[in-house]
Amino acid sequence: MKITFKINGESISKDIKPSLLLIDFIRDGLGLKGTKPGCLEGECGACTVIVDGLAINSCMYLAININGKEITTIEGLGTKENPLDKVQEKMVEHGAVQCGFCTPGMVMTTKAYSDKCIAEGIIPTQEEVKKSLEGNLCRCTGYAKIIEASEAVYKQER
Amino acid sequence: MERKLKHIGKSHTKFDAKERVSGKSVYGHDIDLPNMLHGSILRTAHPCAEIISIDTSKAEALDGVVCVITADDEIVDVNNISYKRDHPILKKGTVNCNRDEIAAVAAISKEIADKAIQLIDVKYKVKQGIYDPIEALKEDAPMINEFGQGEEKFGNKNIAESFHYEHGDLEEQKAKSKVIVKRTYKLPRVTHACMATSNITAEFNKLDGRLTLWSSTQVPFLYQRDIAHALKMDPSKIRVIQPTIGGGFGSKLDMHPFEPICVLLAKKSGKPVQIVFSREEEFILSPTRQPMTIELTTGCDAHGKFTFREVEIIKDNGAYTSWGATTPFVMMQSYSSLYQVAACKFDSHAVYTNNPFAGSFRGYGNPQATFSIESNIDLMAEELGMSQTEIRLINANYKGEVTGQGLHYKTCGAIPALKKVIETSDFENANSKTKGDRYKRGIGLASMLHVGGGAKIYRSDGCGTTLKLDHYGYLTIITGSNEIGQGSETVLAMIAMEELGLPEEKIRVINTDTDVKPWDVGVHASRTSFVAGNSLLGAIKLLKEKLSKKATELLDVVTDNWEYADGKMSFNEFEIKMDKVAREMHFGFPHELCTVNYFYEPPSKFQDKDFKGDVSGNYAFASQAIEVEVDTLTGKVEVLNTHVSQDVGRVLNPLGLQGQMEGGLATGIGYALTEEMIYENGVLKNPSFHGYKLLTTTDMPPVNFYPIETYDEAGPYGSKGAGEAPLIPTAAAIANAVSNAIGVRFYSLPITAEKVLRALHEKESMETIERR
Ligand code: FES
Ligand code: FES
Numbered sequence: 001m002k003i004t005f006k007i008n009g010e011s012i013s014k015d016i017k018p019s020l021l022l023i024d025f026i027r028d029g030l031g032l033k034g035t036k037p038g039c040l041e042g043e044c045g046a047c048t049v050i051v052d053g054l055a056i057n058s059c060m061y062l063a064i065n066i067n068g069k070e071i072t073t074i075e076g077l078g079t080k081e082n083p084l085d086k087v088q089e090k091m092v093e094h095g096a097v098q099c100g101f102c103t104p105g106m107v108m109t110t111k112a113y114s115d116k117c118i119a120e121g122i123i124p125t126q127e128e129v130k131k132s133l134e135g136n137l138c139r140c141t142g143y144a145k146i147i148e149a150s151e152a153v154y155k156q157e158r
Numbered sequence: 159m160e161r162k163l164k165h166i167g168k169s170h171t172k173f174d175a176k177e178r179v180s181g182k183s184v185y186g187h188d189i190d191l192p193n194m195l196h197g198s199i200l201r202t203a204h205p206c207a208e209i210i211s212i213d214t215s216k217a218e219a220l221d222g223v224v225c226v227i228t229a230d231d232e233i234v235d236v237n238n239i240s241y242k243r244d245h246p247i248l249k250k251g252t253v254n255c256n257r258d259e260i261a262a263v264a265a266i267s268k269e270i271a272d273k274a275i276q277l278i279d280v281k282y283k284v285k286q287g288i289y290d291p292i293e294a295l296k297e298d299a300p301m302i303n304e305f306g307q308g309e310e311k312f313g314n315k316n317i318a319e320s321f322h323y324e325h326g327d328l329e330e331q332k333a334k335s336k337v338i339v340k341r342t343y344k345l346p347r348v349t350h351a352c353m354a355t356s357n358i359t360a361e362f363n364k365l366d367g368r369l370t371l372w373s374s375t376q377v378p379f380l381y382q383r384d385i386a387h388a389l390k391m392d393p394s395k396i397r398v399i400q401p402t403i404g405g406g407f408g409s410k411l412d413m414h415p416f417e418p419i420c421v422l423l424a425k426k427s428g429k430p431v432q433i434v435f436s437r438e439e440e441f442i443l444s445p446t447r448q449p450m451t452i453e454l455t456t457g458c459d460a461h462g463k464f465t466f467r468e469v470e471i472i473k474d475n476g477a478y479t480s481w482g483a484t485t486p487f488v489m490m491q492s493y494s495s496l497y498q499v500a501a502c503k504f505d506s507h508a509v510y511t512n513n514p515f516a517g518s519f520r521g522y523g524n525p526q527a528t529f530s531i532e533s534n535i536d537l538m539a540e541e542l543g544m545s546q547t548e549i550r551l552i553n554a555n556y557k558g559e560v561t562g563q564g565l566h567y568k569t570c571g572a573i574p575a576l577k578k579v580i581e582t583s584d585f586e587n588a589n590s591k592t593k594g595d596r597y598k599r600g601i602g603l604a605s606m607l608h609v610g611g612g613a614k615i616y617r618s619d620g621c622g623t624t625l626k627l628d629h630y631g632y633l634t635i636i637t638g639s640n641e642i643g644q645g646s647e648t649v650l651a652m653i654a655m656e657e658l659g660l661p662e663e664k665i666r667v668i669n670t671d672t673d674v675k676p677w678d679v680g681v682h683a684s685r686t687s688f689v690a691g692n693s694l695l696g697a698i699k700l701l702k703e704k705l706s707k708k709a710t711e712l713l714d715v716v717t718d719n720w721e722y723a724d725g726k727m728s729f730n731e732f733e734i735k736m737d738k739v740a741r742e743m744h745f746g747f748p749h750e751l752c753t754v755n756y757f758y759e760p761p762s763k764f765q766d767k768d769f770k771g772d773v774s775g776n777y778a779f780a781s782q783a784i785e786v787e788v789d790t791l792t793g794k795v796e797v798l799n800t801h802v803s804q805d806v807g808r809v810l811n812p813l814g815l816q817g818q819m820e821g822g823l824a825t826g827i828g829y830a831l832t833e834e835m836i837y838e839n840g841v842l843k844n845p846s847f848h849g850y851k852l853l854t855t856t857d858m859p860p861v862n863f864y865p866i867e868t869y870d871e872a873g874p875y876g877s878k879g880a881g882e883a884p885l886i887p888t889a890a891a892i893a894n895a896v897s898n899a900i901g902v903r904f905y906s907l908p909i910t911a912e913k914v915l916r917a918l919h920e921k922e923s924m925e926t927i928e929r930r
Contacts, residue, residue, distance in 0.1 A: 033188040034181020036404075038353050039437035043847035046353060074181030088179040092171050095813040098821060099643025100178030101353040101404030107179055130855040137847060139353050139405050140643050142820030143855045 003067040007032075008076030016063050022056075023047045025063035026073055034074035034104050038137070045136030048105040048112075049073045055112035057135075074104040077111065087111045087153050094149035098140035105136050110150045123154050165656045166875050169813035173648040173667065174402075174641070183402040186357030187434055189372050194359070195224055195264040197423045197433040198271035199416055200278050201442075202253040202260055205840030206287030206512040209251060209260065209280060216277040217263055222270035224427045226278070227419075228261045233426045239388045239413060242318060242479035244305035245515075247388060247415045247422075253282075254302060254477035255514050256840050257443050259415050264423040264431050289840050291316075291451075291474045291509035302510040303477060312507070318475040319508040321486040323769045325494060325562030326501025331466035335457030339537045343530040344906035346834040347449040347474075350519060351852055354404020355440040360420045361430040369396045369421060374403045376410040376642055377680025378672050380616070384413040389421055398672040406642035407825070408518035409444050411682055412480045416443070441845035445517020446835060447525070448485055448508075449474045454530045458538050462549045464500070467493050467531070471506035476515030483508045485523030487615060488608070490769060492527040495561035496607040497535075497553040502562060512840045518682065520822070524608055524886045525829060529907065532604035532890035536897065546603050546894070547580050555607065555779065557868075564770040565777060571805025571866035572779040576605060578803040578864045583783035598788045599798070600899025603781065604890035610807065610870070610878030611775020612685035612760050620759035621689040622676025623697040627705075627752040629744070631725045631737030633660055636668045638678025639690035644881055645814035646686040650694050652811060653874065657698045658736070659722035676757065684879030687810060688775060691874030693758035700754040708743045709734050761872065775872040780804035780883045784891040788899045793915035795896055797827055797857075800888075803864040807878035812865075819863045819884045824853050826888025831908050832857075 004013045007030065016025060023040070026032050026049065035058055038046030042060040049058045050072040051065075077085040084092070087110045097103050113132040117124055124132070129150050130143075138146065177183045214226045227234060229250035239245050249258045261278050265271035288294045294302060294316040301315045308317035332338070359372040369391065375381040378398040386393035403410070416433055424431040435443060450473040457465040475483060486506045494502040539549040555561075555572040579585070580603070588601040612619045624636040633654055641647045647667045654665050669675060678690070705727060706720055713732045720727040726735050740752040765771035783801040788794070802819055809815055832851040836843040844850050869876035889907055897903040902917045 027188075032181075033184070036181075036185070036354070037187060038355075039847055041437055041846055041848070043437075044353065078180070084176065084180065088176075091179045092175040095169075095171060095175075095817050097172055097175045097178045098645070098817060099353065099403060099405045100174075100183055101185060103178050104181045127856075133855040135854075137353065137852055137854065139351055139407070139825070139852065140821045141817055142822070142824030142861065143853075143858045144820040144861060145817055147855060147858075 001064055003064055005066045005068065006070045008072060018064050020063040021059060022061040022063045022066065023058040026058060032073050032075050036101055036104055038101065045109060046102050046105040048108040048136065050108055050112045053112065053115065055109045074107060077107070085111065087114060090149040090152045094145045094152060096141060096145040096149040102136060102138040106133065106138065106146050109133055109136050110153060114153045117154060126151060163656055163875070165652045167809055170648055170652050170811050171813065172645055173651050185354050185402045185404050186359060186372055186374055187354065189359045189401060189432065191359065191361060191430040194430040194432055195266060195427055196268040196271045197262055197264050197420055197431045198268065198275045199259050199419060199433070200261040200275045202256065202258040203280065204253065204282055204284045205256040206285045207253050207282040208285065209249070209253060210283055211281045212261060213279040214261060216279065217274040220270065220274045220277060222266045223274045224264045224266065224429070225423060226261060226263050226274070227422055227426060233422055235390060236418065237388055237390060238305060239384065239415065239418065240478050241481050241483055244303050245415070245478035247418050255512050256842065257514050259419060262419045262423055264427045287512040287840055289511055289513055291472050291511055294509050294511050302512060306510055316510045317507050318479045318510050319483040321490065321504065321506045323490045323494065323504040324502060326466065328466055328468065328501045328503050331501040332457060334459050335465045336460040337538050337541045338455060338457040339534050339541065340455040341534060341537065341905060343452040343454065343533065345450050345526045345529065346907050347446045347837065348829055348833045349441060349444055349446045349835055350405065350407045350409040351850065352405030352407065352409060355435040355437060356416065356444055357434040358417050358420045359430060359432040360424040362421060362424045364428060367395055370399065371396065372399050372401050373417065374400065374410050375413070376406045376640060376682065378640065379677050380680055381413055382672055385418060385421070388413070388418040400640060400670040403642045406681060407520040408522065408682065411518040412445060437847070438845045441850060442842050445480055445482060446514065447519040448482055448516040448523060450526055452526065452530045454534055456534045456538060458542065462542055462544045462552055464497055464553045466501040467499050468503045469493050473506060473508040474513055474516070475508035475510050476513045477510060478515045479508070480515050480517040482517040484615065489523040489527040491563060491565065492524055492531060492607055494563040495565050496531060496605065497555060498559070499562060513837060520825065520882050521886050522882070524606065525826065525889055528604060528606050528887050529890045529893065532887065533893055533903065536894050547585055550576055550603065550605060564772055566772045567777055569776065569807065569868035569870040570779060571868045572605065574866045575779055575781040575803035575805055578866065579603070579781045579783040579801040582862060582864065583785065583801040585783055588785060596789065596791050598790060598899040599785065600895045600897070601783060601785045602891045602894025602898055603783050604887035604894060605779065605781040606883060606886040608684065608778045608883050608886060609774035610684065610778035611688050611872050612762060613774050614762045614764050616679050618759060619679055619685070619689065619762060620757055621678040621693040622755065622757045623693040624676055624755050625697045625701050625753060627701065627736065627740045629737060629741050631735065631740065632664045632666065633658065634666045634668060635694060636675050637690050637694065638676045639686050640669060640681045642681050644686065644818065645811065646690060648814060649687045649810050650690060653691055653694050654698065657722065659724060664725070676755065684778065684881040684883065687877065688873050688879045689758060689760060693756060695874055696758050697754050697756035700756055704752060704754060705736065705739050708739050712739065712742055776807065776870040776878050778805055778878045778880060778883050780887060782887045782891045784888070784895050786892060786895040786899055788896060788914060790900065790918055793911035793918065795831055795909055795914060797859040797892065799862070800859050801862050802884060803866055804880065804883055805866040805868050805878065806880045807870040807873045808867050808876035809865050810875065810877050815865065815880060816863055818881050820861045822884025823861050823888055824858060826885035827892065828853050829885065829907060830889035830892040831910070834908050
């Protein structure tokens with residue numbers, strides 16, 4: 001089946017099997033290995049990507065459903081001038097990374113949520129920030145620094 | 159002894175953080191070699207059975223399958239693996255636990271390999287199985303592991319490993335005791351749940367017989383030797399490359415069967431093969447913390463001074479014996495030497511069962527030991543009418559103490575750490591906080607002792623470093639040590655920045671390839687910053703000698719007192735760029751490169767046959783005070799706040815250290831409250847994140863961390879190992895807090911809502927009966 005979509009700013013058409021999972025398409029079909037397979041059961045959030053502004057678990061999403069949509073993966077953040085997005089910068093600064101396997105998912109979830117908050121002019125409370133990341137598991141950090149980093153994104157945008 | 163430092167002690171972001179946040183780091187899952195095949199392993203359908211027959215013909219016939227192996231394949235010419243060499247890589251005849259590997263497939267895709275596995279037909283004769291170590295110890299129990307040597311060595315065929323330790327005069331101390339408390343504790347089976355599942359990629363070159371492995375091992379040099387032994391190879395023909403590792407926590411200390419199996423598939427197929435576990439496989443297959451039953455008797459005299467500890471431990475070893483069987487090394491330290499203990503007797507037996515085998519896990523037996531010790535301390539205090547703080551303070555370890563086991567505390571932050579958390583948590587007042595009807599609050603206290611300067615359990619506990627200063631003033635640190643997310647690379651870079659005055663962008667750390675890097679024993683025992691840091695400092699000293707010699711010659715000045723800053727060396731009005739010195743060394747006489755090698759071996763000693771001796775370069779001490787709230791309607795325990803104080807010798811990187819604390823606490827809280835692998839007759843019932851509850855963002859309490867700096871001479875800049883400690887006393891402190899909140903004490907973990915509710919109901923009905 002042929003699908004057309006935009007990924008990280010680039011328009012692409014591809015023939016794919018209807019049963020193909022988005023995570024496999026991204027990692028194996030497009031060679032974008034930054035999106036991580038933590039469980040493939042929709043439980044850990046490591047595979048989070050943004051589809052039309054919404055953070056989704058790419059392991060629970062069929063690739064055909066991106067037809068006509070816009071996708072951002074971890075590789076799509078940042079610009080030529082600023083290779084790191086603000087969310088990524090804050091994660092680095094606040095020490096939110098240890099082994100880093102959960103990190104792309106944490107970054108993408110935060111990115112989608114912060115874009116939405118900023119667009120709506122909302123500054124979320126700490127509780128709301130925690131809630132936004134509840135679906136992302138991390139075994140190394142105890143989350144404190146991830147939450148701090150995420151909050152710092154909003155503080156800066158104020 | 160405090161020297162003014164520019165980088166050490168200041169927060170530094172992680173050396174590799176930018177790679178990580180941008181998704182550029184290459185983990186095992188991301189490796190894709192040309193012509194690579196994907197492997198899949200068939201595991202037994204029953205935890206205890208005889209294998210009658212294995213028919214692989216349908217799998218072999220499947221399109222896309224390249225090869226299938228079973229124990230009978232001629233390529234499977236292997237040795238048993240594991241700490242006791244009691245573990246066949248591929249099983250034949252019998253299977254002993256739910257992890258047992260029967261066959262493996264390599265195919266052109268993971269999908270096909272998984273499908274082929276389903277097509278393998280195995281006929282079993284199912285056997286009863288023994289899932290309780292007490293049953294396994296009975297006379298009439300069958301022998302579980304045919305390679306076990308329990309009968310000859312320990313007097314029971316199903317004992318895999320035993321330890322006995324004692325010091326002091328137990329009977330005399332018992333006679334002195336005013337209070338004696340005896341309790342039995344039951345610790346659950348929990349798992350590392352690394353976010354990256356286990357993985358391996360193997361490439362075997364038939365032309366020269368060399369093997370390259372991309373492996374997430376924590377101990378590459380021991381691993382190289384283990385793989386060589388398993389596959390009857392020459393270790394030097396094995397190159398171990400560590401891709402980025404997505405979590406270790408001890409799970410990658412042992413080599414597991416899937417690793418040599420992957421090599422066998424690569425050998426047979428003649429192509430590179432990759433095996434990556436699914437999350438379900440990860441839950442079933444990766445090692446666990448030791449489940450155990452601890453019977454602890456402790457005493458104190460009329461003043462609250464501890465008199466003795468007597469402990470009997472039965473550990474569920476599972477079907478095979480991993481490094482985890484040696485956790486008593488650490489446990490006996492806590493029983494003998496956490497607080498002052500006049501006499502101690504320790505016995506532990508790891509008993510074979512048909513359960514999955516346990517392995518090593520951050521803390522290495524210590525969370526279990528500490529849970530029992532600290533619970534008993536609260537019970538003794540209660541019986542004596544003494545406060546929980548006082549009983550701990552009067553017994554706390556002190557500087558200069560040589561314990562009954564021979565641990566020598568050249569520095570000791572035990573009392574400062576205790577005092578700190580007592581003060582910051584306002585322990586005495588928090589303790590008597592008025593308690594509401596439905597929500598009851600409580601606070602608990604616990605301390606811990608752990609090795610801080612490595613642990614000599616292998617013939618060498620050392621680490622090598624090679625340094626290269628190039629023509630352009632860039633430094634390459636080639637270290638034997640490993641990075642598994644804990645931030646050791648960052649600390650090494652900081653040390654080089656500090657000592658050589660080089661900016662971060664001129665420093666590179668190479669640490670992932672056994673063909674390149676010098677020897678190191680591996681990541682465990684909170685040793686990396688300590689051992690690799692000392693090794694790097696030694697190497698830097700040699701490098702400076704070299705630079706100094708050349709610079710004095712070039713500038714015609716005699717001194718050893720060079721200052722290193724901004725890529726330059728200076729002395730009074732003399733100044734020269736380091737890159738120039740390196741070039742002159744090379745291009746001018748004596749025509750040598752600006753490189754050095756250094757190997758550091760810590761001063762620690764092997765323990766003697768009675769397990770006595772000063773086993774670590776130094777020792778870490780910590781205390782935690784934890785506040786909880788128990789919802790008596792639902793039974794849910796919420797951790798409201800944590801106060802953590804730890805003797806880290808000296809803080810090297812505050813940001814990294816705080817991260818270790820928070821991460822450790824999270825695992826400790828999970829151990830206390832939510833995590834448990836539910837096994838029924840050898841089968842795991844909850845192999846997913848849905849059923850096995852890790853903490854999430856909303857469960858995490860604040861972590862108020864207060865480092866104690868004792869400046870221990872043995873460690874780099876006075877530091878001590880810190881990584882494991884933060885999760886060790888957590889469950890103990892939480893259990894004490896819950897008891898404080900609701901007046902019910904739990905002797906087993908995790909303290910789940912159901913357990914709390916049941917206990918509250920029991921308490922209520924007891925009280926009603928008493929009232930009648
Ligand atoms: S990999 Fe998709 S949620 Fe875990
Ligand atoms: S940093 Fe390792 S899982 Fe989050």
